[in-house]
Amino acid sequence: MLFKQQVLLRQKLFVLGSLAIGSLLYLVARVGSLDRLQPLCPIDGRFGPRGQDEIPLRALQFKRGLLHEFRKGNATKEQIRLHNLVQQLPKAIIIGVRKGGTRALLEMLNLHPSVVKASQEIHFFDNDENYAKGTEWYRKKMPFSYPHQITIEKSPAYFITEEVPERIYKMNSSIKLLIIVREPTTRAISDYTQVLEGKERKNKTYYKFEKLAIDPNTCEVNTKYKAVRTSIYTKHLERWLKYFPIEQFHIVDGDRLITEPLPELQLVEKFLNLPPRISQYNLYFNATRGFYCLRFNIVFNKCLAGSKGRIHPEVDTSVITKLRKFFHPFNQKFYQITGRTFNWP
Numbered sequence: 001m002l003f004k005q006q007v008l009l010r011q012k013l014f015v016l017g018s019l020a021i022g023s024l025l026y027l028v029a030r031v032g033s034l035d036r037l038q039p040l041c042p043i044d045g046r047f048g049p050r051g052q053d054e055i056p057l058r059a060l061q062f063k064r065g066l067l068h069e070f071r072k073g074n075a076t077k078e079q080i081r082l083h084n085l086v087q088q089l090p091k092a093i094i095i096g097v098r099k100g101g102t103r104a105l106l107e108m109l110n111l112h113p114s115v116v117k118a119s120q121e122i123h124f125f126d127n128d129e130n131y132a133k134g135t136e137w138y139r140k141k142m143p144f145s146y147p148h149q150i151t152i153e154k155s156p157a158y159f160i161t162e163e164v165p166e167r168i169y170k171m172n173s174s175i176k177l178l179i180i181v182r183e184p185t186t187r188a189i190s191d192y193t194q195v196l197e198g199k200e201r202k203n204k205t206y207y208k209f210e211k212l213a214i215d216p217n218t219c220e221v222n223t224k225y226k227a228v229r230t231s232i233y234t235k236h237l238e239r240w241l242k243y244f245p246i247e248q249f250h251i252v253d254g255d256r257l258i259t260e261p262l263p264e265l266q267l268v269e270k271f272l273n274l275p276p277r278i279s280q281y282n283l284y285f286n287a288t289r290g291f292y293c294l295r296f297n298i299v300f301n302k303c304l305a306g307s308k309g310r311i312h313p314e315v316d317t318s319v320i321t322k323l324r325k326f327f328h329p330f331n332q333k334f335y336q337i338t339g340r341t342f343n344w345p
């Protein structure tokens with residue numbers, strides 16, 4: 001009896017010991033691969049004079065922790081001075097398109113050690129009241145960053161708002177502009193879904209998409225419907241081109257950002273003259289969410305909020321066909337202007 005208990009105890013100890021050694025080996029391997037995939041080394045950024053563009057190891061370690069605290073307004077003046085932190089105007093702006101994947105793009109770019117995102121949509125250039133407060137107000141809305149980092153903000157309303165291109169031009173005529181687009185009909189339905197959800201939350205009823213997108217009198221596409229107008233990308237882009245040359249824009253494929261984000265992010269890194277630092281390690285597919293999520297390091301990862309990736313209502317196929325036919329010539333023009341072709345129908 002006693003012998004049997006001793007054998008059982010030994011077996012338990014053996015299993016526990018193996019588990020502990022296994023976990024230790026796993027951790028060592030993961031930290032090793034983390035070092036390999038996410039080198040915490042000085043980078044060859046091109047946003048400052050040589051020598052100043054090197055991010056010290058400490059800066060990278062602080063980026064997620066300390067900067068986050070500072071962003072929440074918990075920094076003392078002394079801490080800001082000690083760490084040489086500044087609030088900088090954005091060097092790049094994601095100007096749209098609403099429902100194109102603007103949040104995913106911003107969050108994914110924020111994985112880069114040289115990028116610091118403005119967490120909220122600032123709506124400085126599209127909101128007259130905010131704009132009247134001046135550029136210094138806008139700068140104060142920006143997160144703290146190290147001088148060699150770049151700040152990026154996103155406000156998708158900028159793309160479709162008449163006054164915005166001129167206002168941005170007046171602030172910085174050489175700013176880099178990012179536009180993320182999706183197949184126009186899908187984007188319009190996504191736009192509708194967001195509004196529909198808002199109405200449902202307030203217990204209000206709403207029209208069906210078909211009723212809004214098609215003019216009941218003419219049976220043609222209703223170009224007065226905002227979700228349709230926003231998807232006519234070329235019309236909006238043409239307004240921007242009165243102020244900025246096409247070289248200052250980079251078009252991101254929002255459909256590919258969903259299925260295969262890394263190559264799209266690498267193109268943006270190139271456009272922003274940033275060294276490639278976002279790797280496959282930083283992006284993992286979450287089957288429950290059905291989307292890629294973000295991995296910052298061994299302990300910190302996150303998926304986008306549930307409001308991103310809503311299930312779209314089913315839309316009558318004849319309406320979809322009509323919309324696709326309607327967008328087709330505008331899409332051709334968009335490809336021609338931007339030099340980026342998509343497989344949109």
Ligand code: A3P
Nearest residue numbers: 099100101102103104190291292304308309310
């Ligand atoms: P749907 O809700 O139609 O699926 P925006 O941030 O501009 O509002 O765009 C929202 C869209 O981002 C979502 O539209 C979703 O498809 C897309 N998206 C792209 N990558 C995503 C990701 N990794 N997680 C969640 N949504 C993502």
